[in-house]
Amino acid sequence: MARYLVQPPVEDIRLADVMRALSEDVRLRLVSVLADGEFHSCKPEEFEVGVHKSTLSHHFKVLREAGVTTTHLDGRNHSIRLRREDLNARFPGLLDAVLHELASRQAVTG
Amino acid sequence: MARYLVQPPVEDIRLADVMRALSEDVRLRLVSVLADGEFHSCKPEEFEVGVHKSTLSHHFKVLREAGVTTTHLDGRNHSIRLRREDLNARFPGLLDAVLHELASRQAVTG
DNA sequence: GCTGAAGTTCGACTTTCGCCGTACTATGGG
DNA sequence: CCCATAGTACGGCGAAAGTCGAACTTCAGC
Numbered sequence: 001m002a003r004y005l006v007q008p009p010v011e012d013i014r015l016a017d018v019m020r021a022l023s024e025d026v027r028l029r030l031v032s033v034l035a036d037g038e039f040h041s042c043k044p045e046e047f048e049v050g051v052h053k054s055t056l057s058h059h060f061k062v063l064r065e066a067g068v069t070t071t072h073l074d075g076r077n078h079s080i081r082l083r084r085e086d087l088n089a090r091f092p093g094l095l096d097a098v099l100h101e102l103a104s105r106q107a108v109t110g
Numbered sequence: 111m112a113r114y115l116v117q118p119p120v121e122d123i124r125l126a127d128v129m130r131a132l133s134e135d136v137r138l139r140l141v142s143v144l145a146d147g148e149f150h151s152c153k154p155e156e157f158e159v160g161v162h163k164s165t166l167s168h169h170f171k172v173l174r175e176a177g178v179t180t181t182h183l184d185g186r187n188h189s190i191r192l193r194r195e196d197l198n199a200r201f202p203g204l205l206d207a208v209l210h211e212l213a214s215r216q217a218v219t220g
Numbered sequence: 221g222c223t224g225a226a227g228t229t230c231g232a233c234t235t236t237c238g239c240c241g242t243a244c245t246a247t248g249g250g
Numbered sequence: 251c252c253c254a255t256a257g258t259a260c261g262g263c264g265a266a267a268g269t270c271g272a273a274c275t276t277c278a279g280c
Contacts, residue, residue: 015208023129023130
């Protein structure tokens with residue numbers, strides 16, 4: 001039985017919430033991993049940010065509640081993905097600008 | 111004797127700092143007023159956010175230190191302005207996306 | 221049903237943040 | 251020189267945020 005965790009509908013996504021969600025280094029690195037637009041498992045191994053798994057879970061919640069990501073639940077496995085279309089519809093150009101910076105950052109640091 | 115308050119050079123503007131600066135309602139309203147790109151006096155009357163003038167000063171400092179605004183000092187008068195060119199150069203499309211949302215918000219609320 | 225794996229939830233701690241009020245600084249004008 | 255004006259700096263307070271560790275929940279597999 002697959003289902004999705006609660007998240008704000010597109011029209012309720014607030015700019016301040018999105019900006020705040022994307023104002024933290026750990027979460028920016030998570031988004032960096034999610035930049036390909038695909039679903040990713042929520043395993044700490046996938047996201048090599050040096051925080052405890054409960055902290056990671058907290059950050060995923062912040063991203064989801066801000067409307068930045070969507071979380072799909074299937075069995076014991078949670079999958080997370082960026083809400084690209086929704087964010088582009090709500091704040092055109094915003095996510096692209098952020099992803100562009102994250103990409104160019106990775107090009108530098110390896 | 112006119113001069114400028116200290117601010118980060120373009121290349122040192124950090125995404126997380128800009129996002130955080132723009133993640134707060136009061137500061138978003140300040141940016142909304144500054145959206146025309148012109149210099150504005152720092153008087154509380156110019157920015158009708160219901161906070162104490164010392165709080166307002168604090169928010170201006172946050173914006174300036176994040177690299178969002180530049181502050182010009184002439185005599186007793188401080189003037190503040192968006193760093194449009196710098197932000198566009200550093201994070202193309204980011205500021206425009208934010209300003210677009212702020213503008214469409216004003217169109218709704220009057 | 222037991223066990224292990226994947227993640228969440230909760231409590232506690234520490235740091236940061238927004239806010240105010242007061243004191244302070246600097247400048248322009250009489 | 252004195253005073254009013256325009257703002258900053260500082261101290262304190264309560265709320266929010268990031269972190270961890272431990273306990274809990276849910277499900278797959280045996």
